[in-house]
Every structure is written in C-alpha cells, then in structure tokens.
Amino acid sequence: MCGIVGLYLKSGALEPELGRLTALMLHEMSSRGPDSAGFAVYGTANGVAKVSALSRTGETNWKHLEHELEHVLGSDVKVETLSDHAIFKTRGDGQTARNWLIENAPDVSVLAVGSSIELCKGIGDPDAVAKRLGLEGRTGTHAIAHTRMATESAVTTEGSHPFSTGADTCLVHNGSLSNHNRLRENLKKHGETFQTENDSEVAAAYLAWRTREGDTIDQAIEGALRDFDGFYTFAIGTREGFAVVRDPIACKPAVIAETDDWVAMSSEFRAIARLPGVKNAEIWEPAPGQIYSWSRAA
Amino acid sequence: MTTTLANTELDLAKLDRRQVNRALQEAAKGDFTVTNPGGTHALACGLMHPVSVTIKGHCGYYAAGMNKEASVTIEGNAGTGVAENMMSGVVRVTGDASQSAGATGHGGLLVIEGNTSARCGISMKGIDIVVGGNIGHMCAFMAQAGCLVVCGDAGADLGDSIYEARIYVRGRVASLGADCIEKEMRDEHRAELADLLEQAGMDADPSAFKRYGSARELYNFNIDNLDAY
Structure with a gap:
C-alpha cells in the first residue's frame, strides 16, 4: 500500500x-x-535549469561538485543545499549536468532535472x-x-x-x-x-x-x-x-x-x-x- | 447498555472515530447526526440496534459495515466497501459510492442514489442493492442471493460466476461475465423489482428493466463432467 x-x-x-x-x-x-x-x-x-540531487552518504562535497559542473557545462552553477539534498541551478544544459553527476559522483543520486521541478525524498x-x-x-x-x-x-x-x-x-x-x-x-x-x-x-x-x-x-x-x-x-x-x-x-x-x-x-x-x-x-x-x-x- | 436521547449530534471535529462509533453502537434507539466526517474510515460500523444515523458529508472506507437493524444515511459520497457484510437495516448513500459497495452482504437494503464503481455486490448473500446511476466492472461477481437493481448502465463482466442472485438493469450492459445470461422477466420479477424501487424511492418503470442471472452451467454438478473428478 x-x-x-x-x-x-x-x-x-x-x-x-x-x-x-x-x-x-x-x-x-x-x-x-x-x-x-x-x-x-x-x-x-525562468530559463534556469535545476538539478535536484541527494547525497547517499550525507557527506557529499557539494561545493566541489558545483565547481566541477561549472567546468563541464562551461557555465555558472549555483548550488543550494538543504539537509541531505542539493539543487544545482545553471543556465547550462541540465541534462548534461545530470548525466555527468551520475557518471562521476557515485555518492550522489540525481532525483530530477528540469526548468521548474524541484524534487525531494527521504525515509521515515x-x-x-x-x-x-x-x-x-x-x-x-x-x-x-x-x-x-x-x-x-x-x-x-x-x-x-x-x-x-x-x-x-x-x-x-x-x-x-x-x-x-x-x-x-x-x-x-x-x-x-x-x-x-x-x-x-x-x-x-x-x-x-x-x-x-x-x-x-x-x-x-x-x-x-x-x-x-x-x-x-x-x-x-x-x-x-x-x-x-x-x-x-x-x-x-x-x-x-x-x-x-x-x-x-x-x-x-x-x-x-x-x-x-x-x-x-x-x-x-x-x-x-x-x-x-x-x-x-x- | 445506555439509551440515548433523540437527535444527538456527534461532531468528528471534536470527537474521535472510536468515540463516535462507540456512542452509536451502545445506543438502543434514537436519532444521531454525525458531522464533519471528512472522509474518515469505518464510520458507523457494527451497529446492532434500530438507531437512525445521518452522516453529513463524505465518508472513507467501510462506512456502515456489518450493519444490523440500523438505518444509516450518508449525505455525500462513500469510499470502498460501504455497507460491506451488512446483515439487515437500511444504508443509503445520496452521492456516489466507490468499489465493493455492499460486498458479501447478507440482508437489508443498500441504496446508492448516484453511481458506484467496480465490484458492487461482490459475493452478495441476500442483501438487496438499488443503484440510481451506473455501476462499474465485475459487479455481482459470485453473487449468491439477493437482488442488484441498476437504474443506469452496468460495466464489463456483470454477474461473473453468479449463483442465485438476481440482477435488474435498466440501461446498457457492457458485457456479461461467465455463466451470466439475460433471463425472462416474469410477473413475480416485475413485482419484486417494483417493490425494491419503491423502497429505495426510485422513480423508475419496472417494465424498462431487463433481468440477468445464472445459466447454472458453472456451479452445478453436471453428470457429463463426471470424468473430470
């Protein structure tokens, strides 16, 4: 149920x-x-791509990933964190950011990508x-x-x-x-x-x-x-x-x-x-x- | 056992469900109004005395389940399994009812003024059900006894594997289930249907209905099938 x-x-x-x-x-x-x-x-x-992400370990270095993503996307990236979640906002390509995170950040689960969606989940x-x-x-x-x-x-x-x-x-x-x-x-x-x-x-x-x-x-x-x-x-x-x-x-x-x-x-x-x-x-x-x-x- | 005065209001904004149900179950007689149901499950269940209960609003699952002797009116919609396993008395829903309305009911009368969805009257065992609108699929599945009256249309697989319950439908039947067939409307059926429509307060002409029931080829022992045993 x-x-x-x-x-x-x-x-x-x-x-x-x-x-x-x-x-x-x-x-x-x-x-x-x-x-x-x-x-x-x-x-x-508002023209910004948003990537909702979750730390599997609770110890993800989001700032580091923000920096890496800027390099990958060739565009500014801003990360906002909340509990074990983070949202990356960028004018670069969100889908590329998603795929890069899945490939390169094993302690991160990408929850959603899009221009208007923000997605959060948790146990308990x-x-x-x-x-x-x-x-x-x-x-x-x-x-x-x-x-x-x-x-x-x-x-x-x-x-x-x-x-x-x-x-x-x-x-x-x-x-x-x-x-x-x-x-x-x-x-x-x-x-x-x-x-x-x-x-x-x-x-x-x-x-x-x-x-x-x-x-x-x-x-x-x-x-x-x-x-x-x-x-x-x-x-x-x-x-x-x-x-x-x-x-x-x-x-x-x-x-x-x-x-x-x-x-x-x-x-x-x-x-x-x-x-x-x-x-x-x-x-x-x-x-x-x-x-x-x-x-x-x- | 306590006897409660007439016209008692039980407000679910102030009382919890168990307090409300206990008050209704312990009353030997009297009129009750239940307010602010808010989709609460299992309201007015297991009533065993001739009390009269009006629920002002929409109910959740299993409203008026296992009813015996009481008269329960839901002024709104009812969720899954309204009046399930009812023994006697009357349950009336002025809006729509969700699936499995009147499931396994042994007796009494269930009236749904609006529509009901799938599996209405599933395994009914003597309850009479009158529906003002349409019913969903797989209604009267394995229905054993009692009547299902439908003033609107019936969904797919009506009366699948039916035993001796009788089904009356005024509108279109999407399809009949296994071993369910249309049957002749004789005078006794018209009289039975007229009586049920009157009890339910439905303004419908009995001669506009068709009757459906068991072909008795599925549940009866057939000597030709002896080798199978």
Whole structure:
C-alpha cells in the first residue's frame, strides 16, 4: 500500500499556499505509507535549469561538485543545499549536468532535472520528511507527493517516490509492476539510465523514453496502459500540469476533486477533505484505464 | 447498555472515530447526526440496534459495515466497501459510492442514489442493492442471493460466476461475465423489482428493466463432467 496526492492550482492566488496544502494532504496519507515520503514541486520556469540531487552518504562535497559542473557545462552553477539534498541551478544544459553527476559522483543520486521541478525524498515518517525538507513553505503551480509502504524493493531514500528521469516529468505510483525487469532491459537499450531496482523508476523511465520519442504525455500513458503488466494508480507531473491514470481493472484507489481554483487527486478522499472550498468541489472516482490530465499549455 | 436521547449530534471535529462509533453502537434507539466526517474510515460500523444515523458529508472506507437493524444515511459520497457484510437495516448513500459497495452482504437494503464503481455486490448473500446511476466492472461477481437493481448502465463482466442472485438493469450492459445470461422477466420479477424501487424511492418503470442471472452451467454438478473428478 502507498498513498499518493497531487494538487494542481488553476489560479495564482493559492500559489503561496501550495506547499502548505500539499503537506496537509501528505499528512493524511501517512498511514498508507509510513516508510518514506517524497514530493515534487513545480514553480514558474525562468530559463534556469535545476538539478535536484541527494547525497547517499550525507557527506557529499557539494561545493566541489558545483565547481566541477561549472567546468563541464562551461557555465555558472549555483548550488543550494538543504539537509541531505542539493539543487544545482545553471543556465547550462541540465541534462548534461545530470548525466555527468551520475557518471562521476557515485555518492550522489540525481532525483530530477528540469526548468521548474524541484524534487525531494527521504525515509521515515512522512510528516518528518516533509518538515526536514521544507515542504510547507514552498510555493508553486502544482505538486505531487507520495507516502510509501515498500513492497517491490527495499526501504531506501532512492527507492522513495517521486521518480523522475525526464526533464520536468515525474511520477508517483501506488501498486506494483510485474514486468519491470524486462521493461528495464528494453529501456536500457533505448538509452535510459537507472539508479535503483525499483519498479516505479521503470514506469518513470518508460514515460521519459516515450516523450523523448515525440509522444505527448497522454500518448505516452496510452503506451503504458498497453505495455505495463501489473496494478497501478499513477499521478504524473509535467512542466505544465499533471495526469492521473489507473490500471484497467482499477486495483488501486483514486479520487479526484475539482473546483474553480484547483484540481486535487489522492488515494483517499480524506486527503482532499481539508482543502479550501472542498464543499463546492466536483468529486469523482477516475474510471479504470482512462487518462485524466490538466495542463496550462494551450 | 445506555439509551440515548433523540437527535444527538456527534461532531468528528471534536470527537474521535472510536468515540463516535462507540456512542452509536451502545445506543438502543434514537436519532444521531454525525458531522464533519471528512472522509474518515469505518464510520458507523457494527451497529446492532434500530438507531437512525445521518452522516453529513463524505465518508472513507467501510462506512456502515456489518450493519444490523440500523438505518444509516450518508449525505455525500462513500469510499470502498460501504455497507460491506451488512446483515439487515437500511444504508443509503445520496452521492456516489466507490468499489465493493455492499460486498458479501447478507440482508437489508443498500441504496446508492448516484453511481458506484467496480465490484458492487461482490459475493452478495441476500442483501438487496438499488443503484440510481451506473455501476462499474465485475459487479455481482459470485453473487449468491439477493437482488442488484441498476437504474443506469452496468460495466464489463456483470454477474461473473453468479449463483442465485438476481440482477435488474435498466440501461446498457457492457458485457456479461461467465455463466451470466439475460433471463425472462416474469410477473413475480416485475413485482419484486417494483417493490425494491419503491423502497429505495426510485422513480423508475419496472417494465424498462431487463433481468440477468445464472445459466447454472458453472456451479452445478453436471453428470457429463463426471470424468473430470
């Protein structure tokens, strides 16, 4: 069992509240996933690439890596650290920075890269993880988050969700995939790199591969519905919005609520119950195998 | 056992779920209103006396489970497994219900005014379920006894491996499950359906429904299959 939540703001008025509301939702899903937690927050892009990274040892010399990356990218790099996390910001190429870190910094796990995504995760009580990594104070346009009860791989920070392998895309998963080993081997042939043995990372990599090949996020999810064997509810974050899909026999729960100001999804309604204006929300259970998506893009 | 006065409000913003459930379970009779449910799980479960409970808002999983004699109305949506294993009494949901509504129910009446999703009435054993809207896939799976009435449409694999429960659907059926077939609507079925619709307060014409049930080829012993044993 795991808990997932997503919150997409339709208007700017609630943007300063995004972190606080996401933390409220995450708290309600703690009992579904007490092992570990994580969140991805999307802010407005301003032409800077952001690389979210995690120290596996807690002893990473971030300043040293900042310096090395400046050399590799031929561009200024600024690193900001928070607990065992760091975010590199640069006008250079984020993807190059990601690949270099994976190759050359064995004590670093790269969590996400993109122009608007910041991604954090940790093991332990979800409320404590959210507090340590400053979820409540974060602002932005949309967020997805996860509480984990591990079934397919060990309880580790790297095995926590969300997973991201493509620029500004990430995914949280409730369920398990049966064919992730074969999918992983196929995706490696298509050039995807993996940092864990986790089945959900495979799902994220699959979407990254399909979108890199030119699929829209909806087309990529349609492919996933064909190619994934297992049970799942996914919430998927993109630069412009988020999407929700359940497996064709709806093994895992999901509920969506929408008002004029926001769209929220969660494993259970209680995570949505405390959002402002929920009394006037349209609330429904997403149908199996159907893609629901919201986007700022035209 | 304590007898509680009528119209008692139990506010989940002030009381925890166990306090609320205990108050409802210990009452021999009376009317209760539960406020601020906020999607809480297992509300109003295991009631064994003829109390009347109104829950003002959306409930989480297993609301009004194992109900006996009580009348529970949820003014909102219900999560997974509403009225599961119900024995008697009435449970009404004014909104939608999630999956496995009325699962394994032995008796009583479950009314869902909106839609419900997958596996409604799975393994039902005598409960009657009336749904105002649509139902999802795999409903009435291995349903043994009781009636499932659907005023809207039914999803895929309706009544798969059904025993002797009866299904009445007014709308479209996406597909029937193994050993489930359409059956003749006789006078006794129209009378049974009219009675259930009236009890549920649904304004629907019984003659617009079709009946589905077991072909009795899957669960019965068949002498031609003797070699298989």
